[in-house]
Structure formats: C-alpha cells, structure tokens
Amino acid sequence: MNCVILDDEPLAVELLSQYVAETENLSLSFATTDAFAAIQFIQKNEVDIIFLDVQMPELSGIQVLKIIGNNYKVIFTTAYTDYALDGYEYNITDYLLKPITQERFLKAVDKALATGIAAPLKSTGIDNDFIFIKSDSKMIKVNLNEILFIEGLKDYISIQTTKEKLITLQNLKALEQHLSGTQFMRVHKSYIVALNKIDTIEKNRIFIGSEVIPIGETYRDIFLKRIEGNKL
Known part of the structure; x- marks a missing residue:
C-alpha cells in the first residue's frame, strides 16, 4: 500500500x-x-x-x-x-x-x-481485472468478471460471486469508489450490481439468477438511464 x-x-x-x-x-x-x-x-x-x-x-x-x-x-x-x-x-x-x-x-x-480493499486494475479489455479482499485472515483474489453483486452489511460487505459468497470488513461507499468506471453500479443504499450479470429488470427489482435486488428511489433514474444506453 x-x-x-x-x-x-x-x-x-x-x-x-x-x-x-x-x-x-x-x-x-x-x-x-x-x-x-x-x-x-x-x-x-x-x-x-x-x-x-x-x-x-x-x-x-x-x-x-x-x-x-x-x-x-x-x-x-x-x-x-x-x-x-x-x-x-x-x-x-x-x-x-x-x-x-x-x-x-x-x-x-x-x-x-x-479494512482495505485494493483498487481494481485499470480496464485493459481483458476479463482478468481483479481486486484483493481480506477475509478470514487471508487475502483473496476476486476476479471482477465473477462478481454478481455486492451487499452492504453495516461495517461489512458481502461479495456474491459465481463461485461463493465472501464477507469482508469494509464499507460499501469505499468499494463503490474503487469500482467507479467499471461494469458495476450502485442501485440501492445497500447494493452494487454487475450490470453485465443482470438477467431481468421488473419495476423496482433486478433479477440476477435466483437473487432479487431492490432498486432504490435515489438511484433509479441514473440506473435506468445507463440501462437505456445499452438497449437496442
């Protein structure tokens, strides 16, 4: 560091x-x-x-x-x-x-x-960008392209990947800043989602596999504008 x-x-x-x-x-x-x-x-x-x-x-x-x-x-x-x-x-x-x-x-x-999370590598167009998080006294490498969504739990965050769920001591705002400019977006005071992992959007809900994630009113307009930019 x-x-x-x-x-x-x-x-x-x-x-x-x-x-x-x-x-x-x-x-x-x-x-x-x-x-x-x-x-x-x-x-x-x-x-x-x-x-x-x-x-x-x-x-x-x-x-x-x-x-x-x-x-x-x-x-x-x-x-x-x-x-x-x-x-x-x-x-x-x-x-x-x-x-x-x-x-x-x-x-x-x-x-x-x-309480530290390493910043992701700058985008290189290759699907191997990653972060390191500390969980259970270990530093664990997490590939960004494997993250489905991130949930804030007071002073902790839960990172749900395609393989497992990881818990680390950190706050959601700090991680959001580290992930700025990537495929991730804050959609609720307690959630950041990977846009490329979204299956369906229905009213104020996002579906990623079997998970249902709420869209907060504060974030709804900005989120939908970004989604509109990717609509055919």
Missing part, C-alpha cells in the same frame, strides 16, 4: 519513514513537513494510507482532511489525545500518540490493511 507521511516535525517524519521501510506491504511514496506539498501529491497520485499530523502551523490535520476528502486510510499522529478523537468524525482508521513505538505503529497498519 502506498503511504504518504505529513508531519511538521522532521524527526517524526524520519521515524515514520523508517517504520514504513521496515514494514512488509507498505511503500513510502512521499514524506514531507509541508502540508501544501502533501496535498498536491495526494491529489495527483495513487495513495492508500496517510500518516497525518493533527497540529501543524500551516494547516491542521482536520483541514487537510477537508481538502483531500475521505478516500484514504488516514492514521493520525499526534501528541494530543483530544485532537485525535476529533478525527473520528472523519472516519479515520486509527491514531498514534507520540512518541510512537514501532509496536503501536504496526497495530495501526494492521487495522488499515484489515
């Missing part, structure tokens, strides 16, 4: 950079004490995890979050517990209280990895 470190203390940046370098599955993409440089990098590059200081002179960690959005796993680094607690309003993954030990760092990373 690609990491960015933003902290106004050079020693903190150096320590976190060392921890990232010594951790399997992490790759340091950018480390800086400059909030504006970090924002510019994040907006132009693929980033998975951000280690973000809360109290900084130019912009606070909260202000940075407001600018970049919540499409990332964010781990706060701070000397102040009160500031860290504020971050949970922005769905942060964890917070590290300074001075940060490597053991505590690894626990935060494990939490980020446990």
